[in-house]
Each structure stands twice: as structure tokens, then as C-alpha cells.
Amino acid sequence: MSDLVATGLGVSYGDRVAVQPLDLHVPGGRMLAVTGPSGAGKSSLLWALACALRPAVADVSGTVAVDGRPVGDRDAAAGAGVVLVPQRNGLSPTLSAEESILVPLLALGVPAKDASGRVAEELGRVGLSDFGRHLVDQLSGGQQQRVALARAFALRPRVLLADESTSDLDAGNRELMIAALRAEADRGAAVVLATHDPEAAARTDAVLALDEGVATWVRPLT
Numbered sequence: 001m002s003d004l005v006a007t008g009l010g011v012s013y014g015d016r017v018a019v020q021p022l023d024l025h026v027p028g029g030r031m032l033a034v035t036g037p038s039g040a041g042k043s044s045l046l047w048a049l050a051c052a053l054r055p056a057v058a059d060v061s062g063t064v065a066v067d068g069r070p071v072g073d074r075d076a077a078a079g080a081g082v083v084l085v086p087q088r089n090g091l092s093p094t095l096s097a098e099e100s101i102l103v104p105l106l107a108l109g110v111p112a113k114d115a116s117g118r119v120a121e122e123l124g125r126v127g128l129s130d131f132g133r134h135l136v137d138q139l140s141g142g143q144q145q146r147v148a149l150a151r152a153f154a155l156r157p158r159v160l161l162a163d164e165s166t167s168d169l170d171a172g173n174r175e176l177m178i179a180a181l182r183a184e185a186d187r188g189a190a191v192v193l194a195t196h197d198p199e200a201a202a203r204t205d206a207v208l209a210l211d212e213g214v215a216t217w218v219r220p221l222t
């Protein structure tokens with residue numbers, strides 16, 4: 001089981017405070033929803049948890065630790081198994097769906113045969129087995145979200161941070177993706193889903209609401 005702990009984690013962009021410093025503990029096996037209106041600070045919090053905000057862009061205070069080890073930058077976070085699925089999916093439009101999942105695996109040193117197996121498995125899991133050869137640009141917004149999730153699942157994350165990853169999905173696919181996120185938690189990952197969608201939030205173990213950067217527990221982790 002993994003363990004995500006943030007202590008005094010806050011984000012500012014110049015004078016604008018996006019996330020007031022907060023403490024957070026998401027144990028492996030659990031799924032947390034971060035909710036709140038547009039501009040509340042959800043993405044900023046997820047990017048800070050992933051140590052992905054560059055100092056030139058944002059001032060980040062506090063610390064993030066995974067499995068008890070502090071992670072201070074993006075490389076360390078990636079090395080600790082922290083995977084961020086960004087809001088606009090982060091896929092390259094000129095790669096196919098298969099390549100989008102395969103390339104990060106090969107870059108991590110996963111042997112080609114194992115990597116190809118994972119690509120097929122994860123495309124199947126998100127219901128896109130027939131779309132592997134399609135360019136990302138040729139896929140709908142919802143299909144792109146599912147490819148981005150498949151890419152994240154293939155990396156076997158210890159901490160999975162998904163930013164509005166179900167926002168473009170119809171009800172059936174949203175259920176499929178929430179079940180897949182739950183399966184990642186059951187595998188031992190600490191899962192955080194930023195979402196506007198009350199139905200998606202209702203399916204998680206705990207809900208943290210952000211409002212103008214101030215966090216309040218709606219349903220704490222027990």
C-alpha cells in the first residue's frame with residue numbers, strides 16, 4: 001500500500017493565493033475527491049501534489065511525501081510512482097492511442113513485450129481496444145480522457161492524481177472509469193480525483209471541498 005502525505009502544502013501565483021496551506025493524508029487503497037467551483041484551486045493542488053509546478057510559474061510551500069519519503073521535485077515524484085493525469089489530458093495529438101501509452105512505458109525501461117501487453121490490457125480496460133491505431137487528434141474529448149487514464153493505469157501508479165478525468169464522459173463511460181480508478185485504489189494506490197461532478201465525488205471514500213483556495217472536509221477520510 002502507498003501513502004501520500006502533504007504538509008503545509010500551499011500554492012500562490014504572485015499575489016494570488018490559489019491554495020491556502022493544508023495538510024492531507026491519503027493512504028493507499030483510498031480514493032479522495034477534491035471538489036469546488038471553477039478557479040477554486042483544484043488543479044493547483046493536484047499539480048503541487050505531483051511536484052509539477054515550476055518555480056517560475058508558482059510559489060509552492062510545504063512538503064509532499066510518498067511512502068514516508070519526501071519528494072521535492074517532479075523527477076523525484078515520478079520516481080516515487082506519482083502519476084498526474086492533467087485536465088486537458090496531456091496527450092500528444094500526433095501519436096496514436098497505442099503509442100501514447102507505449103512511449104512512457106518504454107522510457108521507463110519496461111521491456112517491449114511487457115509494454116505491448118500492458119497497452120492492449122489498458123486499452124481494453126477503458127473500452128478502446130478498437131481505437132489503438134487512431135491518432136489522438138482523431139478521437140473525441142471523452143475518448144482522449146480514457147486514453148489518458150489508460151496511459152496512467154499502465155504506469156502502475158502508487159499515487160494517481162486525476163484532474164477532471166471524467167468530465168467529458170457519458171454516464172456509462174464515467175461509471176467504467178470510476179470503477180477503473182477504484183481498481184487502482186484496490187491495487188494499493190492512493191487516488192485523488194479533482195471533479196465538478198457530484199455523482200463522481202459520491203463514489204469516492206472522502207470529499208475535500210476547495211473554495212477560493214480554502215479547503216474544508218465535506219466527508220473526511222475515516
Ligand SMILES: Nc1ncnc2c1ncn2[C@@H]1O[C@H](COP(=O)(O)OP(=O)(O)OP(=O)(O)O)[C@@H](O)[C@H]1O
Pocket residue numbers: 013016017018036037038039040041042043044045057087
Ligand atoms: N499559471 C497561473 N498563473 C496565474 N494564476 C493562475 C495560474 N494557474 C491558475 N491560476 C489561478 O489560480 C486559481 C486556481 O486555479 P486552478 O486552475 O487551480 O482552479 P480549478 O479549481 O482547478 O479550476 P477549474 O475547475 O476551472 O479547472 C485561479 O484563480 C486561477 O486563475
